Amino acid sequence: MRVLRLLVYYVLTRVRARRFRSRKALEAWQHRKVVALVRRVRQQSPFYRSYYQGLDAQNWRSFPTIDKAVMMDHFDRLNTAGITKEEAFRIALRAERERDFSAQIGDIAVGLSSGTSGSRGLFLVSAKERAAWAGTVLAKALPASLLVRQRIAFFLRADSHLYQSVRSKRLQFRFYDMIHPVEDNVRLLSEQQPTLLVAPPSMLRLLAEAQLAGELFIAPGKLISVAEVLEPLDKRLIEQAFGVRVDQIYQCTEGFLAATCSQGTLHLNEDILVIEKEYVDEEQRIFSPIITDFSRETQPIMRYRLNDLLTEATQPCACGSTFTAIASIEGRTDDxxxxxxxxxxxxxxxxxxxxxxxxxxxxxxxxxxxxxxxxxxxxxxxxxxxxxxxxxxxxxxxxxxxxxxxxxxxxxxxxxxxxxxxxxxxxxxxxxxxxxx
The missing domain is CATH 3.30.300 (GMP Synthetase; Chain A, domain 3)
Structure with a gap:
């Protein structure tokens, strides 16, 4: 069932990429999705039922926002699975200590954010949502069709059921724990010979230096930077070492926000969420995103103000997508x-x-x-x-x-x-x- 759902969302994502021929059509479709989400979530989440009490779902853009502090303060009543913050933290912290990320609460995966904003956050994702996420990510990130066998190397601070959900017969997925010595991971990477390498830019840079020094011998067909801001300085060195373009996936606790297209431009994933722009500097096109994710209901993300700064591109992308093009991820508003x-x-x-x-x-x-x-x-x-x-x-x-x-x-x-x-x-x-x- 999981594989079937993954395939459905893989196909849906590919179809949606060509479906919307204008911003007007996209925004009308998004509006219908969010209105339906508001109605469902108000029934399932005690927090949102109270927070949005008496408000017309059609006017969702004027609803009060939330942020990380509000989400964590009201975690028990906000999520729709009846999971307490105490229980979720206990499981997530044990997974961090033991480096075993297989524990779940029923079919709900529990994860811990990295805490770069000063406090750690929790995320909950159901089996259905994980399959949908995997199908969407694969449609946007794979260098070839889902039918082509791939060896995926994935470096991150912590593994998760969310990331393991991309594993299939044709996709060999190996998680590399960044807590291990770089030398050990370099050796294992040379053995795996990945076709797709996914890692934070700081790790990609270390691997690039190992490749240039003759300590690593791999030829991935695609590189994807995640979890940190990709700096131009690092991007140049990484591309020099591996001979391929570095693409980006903009993923955080709050959702899968953006991915690089075939032309090398980062686009917001407006087929699974709405991102409203709260401009910090309108002349420079720099904004903080306010997210409504209509692909998640276990932990609903509704008009969530993200502590990031993005710069909108000045020109439409040559790929023809109606999804907003992003010139750069500036980093956090705290920086x-x-x-x-x-x-x-x-x-x-x-x-x-x-x-x-x-x-x-x-x-x-x-x-x-x-x-x-x-x-x-x-x-x-x-x-x-x-x-x-x-x-x-x-x-x-x-x-x-x-x-x-x-x-x-x-x-x-x-x-x-x-x-x-x-x-x-x-x-x-x-x-x-x-x-x-």
Whole structure:
């Protein structure tokens, strides 16, 4: 039954990709899906029944939003499976400690988010939803037809029934635990010879360096970056090492949000969810997404404000899709830098992508970097470069100072520190703000 459902959603996803010839048709279809979802969820979820009491489902775009804090505060009443937060945390934490992710509550898989936003979150996914997710992901991510045999190598912080649901007779799926030494995973990867390699960009970079050093010998037909922001610096090195384009899957606890098309453009998955745009900077087309996912009901995601920043593309994609094209994933709103206006003393936002550009444009010798904002006047910069880092520091400091002063802000105090690679399961964040606004 699971395989049949997976195949159904695989075909549906392929058909929907060609179905919508205009934004108007897509949005009308989405509206009908969300209205039906609101009506079902109000019956099944005590939280939403109360939260949306007396509201007309037709006006769902004006409903109050939720965020991670609200979802976790009301977890017991929000989910439709009757699972308590205490029970879900107990199972998820045990799985993390023992590195055994097979436990379920009935047919409900329980997972734990990575907690990069400061607090850990829970997600619940039913067997039906896992099969639907797998069919959708395979339709968008596989380098060839589902009938072609594939060897998939999947690196992530934690395994899950969600990821294992893509396994079939034609799909050999191997999970690589990122807690294990890189050398061990390199050896196993050489044995597997994957046709599809899926990993966070920090891991893809380590594997690319192993490939360039002659320690890894694989030739995947497709590379997919997940879980972290794919930086241009890392993308270039990874593509150089493996000779293929790095595509992206934008997946988080809250849903499968976007995937790269045949032309290399990231598109929102508007066939399974609605993403409303809450603009942070409309002129630069930078927005925070508000998600309504009509593919999930065990843990309904309804007008959920995500703590991310996306930049919308200026031009339609050559692939012809009506789904919104994304120029870049900026990162989290918590990593938005702020400068202090030299005249008014007010805080002025400076987007992560501008920090990245200032760094990588300052010198081709920069291999890796981290920029941390410790306060409104203090930046901490770490570099890994060809040669001596000290030679590049004046030019980079000038570029970062110019970035702030060009926006009318006081120039920051810049301290250079030794570069240290993140170890273990911590997500790589090359641009990070550590002070609260």
């Amino acid at each position: 938005l830098f702020y400068g202090r206006d030299a005249d008014t003393q007010r805080l002025v936002p400076i987007f992560p992508d501008f920090i990245r550009r200032a760094v990588i444009m300052s010198s081709e010798r920069i291999k890796e970097y981290k920029v941390v904002q410790q306060s409104d006047r203090q930046l901490e910069v770490a570099l890994r470069v060809d040669g001596a880092p000290e030679e590049l520091q004046p030019e980079l400091a000038a570029a970062l100072s110019k970035l702030f002063t060009s926006r009318g802000c006081m120039a920051p105090l810049i301290a250079f520190v030794p570069y240290e690679a993140d170890e273990g399961l911590r997500k790589l964040r090359r641009v990070e703000r550590k002070w609260k606004v």
